[in-house]
Amino acid sequence: MILDLFRLDGKTAIVTGAGRGLGAAIALGFAEAGADVVISSRTADELDTVADQIRATGRRAVAVPADLSKAEPNLLVDAAIAEFGRLDVLVNNVGGAFPKPLLDTRGKDLDRAFNFNVTVGHEILVAAAPHLLGNDDGGSVINITSAVGRLPGRGFGMYGTAKAALAHYTRLAALDLNPKVRVNAIAPGSIVTSALEVVAADDTMRGAIESATPLQRLGRPEEVAAAALYLASPAGAYLTGKVLEVDGGLLAPNFELPLPDL
Structure with a gap:
């Protein structure tokens, strides 16, 4: 059955930034597909809620509250090996940066954005790699x-630059880790999460974004989770070094900050 290719039975995954939004949806989706999951974010209460949802599917969950920009890189990997004895999938979801006018952006702002969006994920990948490479069927990042x-x-100079770097890092890491470990990325568009709740609640702003999106609506977290499941599972076994654009068909930005011409 082709649906069997989307199963993660007997696998263990790490999902960062999993207290809410995309990370929570991905972690829960993996559990529904049969995986045990290590989840992390800075907010313990949110993690506990997601962990309970994972356990309700019949799978196991380990919640690790941490600021990953300051934590030891092997923290989550050690938790996965100690609790589950293996690691098969790593999802580097943690990241972000607040919008800021370009001329108000300083070098330290770019450093912080790059560290949070690229360096943290790289360090976790390096800690995870020996375990992923050691699996008979490899692993997925x-x-x-x-x-x-x-x-x-x-206004997205920091965030966009860091995310562009992460996309190319994905291609470079995939080449280095071939053929056993596949490394791919997902580039979401406007997804209804807490980051967009203000926009989603304003009919005018939401309407403007939707009308500028070819599919004429905002995305749902479970749609990004489905893409992650595809990449993590045997269904995506012939993809590496690729970026899936789960963005409603965007060819141009669908949201502009009200920043004036200089």
Whole structure:
């Protein structure tokens, strides 16, 4: 059955930034497909809620509250090996940066954005690699980038640059880890999560974004989770070094910050 290719039975996954939004949806989707999951974010209460949802599917969950920009890189990998004895999938979802006018952006802002969106994920990947390479059937790494990493938008100099770097890092890491470990990325567009809740609640703003999106709507977290499951599972076994654009068909930005011409 072709649906069997989307199963993760007996596998263990790490999902960062999993207290809510895309990370929570991906972690729950993996559990529904049969995986045990190590989840992490900075907010323990949110993690506990997601862990309970994972356990309700019949799978096991380990919640590790941590600021990954300051934590030891092997923290989550050690938790996976100690609890489950293996590691098969790593999802580097943690990241982000607040919009800021370009001329107000300083070097330290770019350093912080690059560290949070690229360096943290790289260090976890390096810690995970020996375990992924040691599996008979290898492993899968999925980096969450953004449509802003390829589409220019005012105010997104820090975030877009970091996410563009993460997309190319994905290609480079895939080449180094071939053929046993596949490394891919997902570039979401405007997805209804807490990051967009203000926009989604405003009919005018939401309507403007939807009308500028070819599919005429915002995305749902489970649609990104489905893409992650594809990349993590045997269904995506012939993909590496690729970026899946789960963005409603965007060819241009669908959200512009109200920044004036200089």
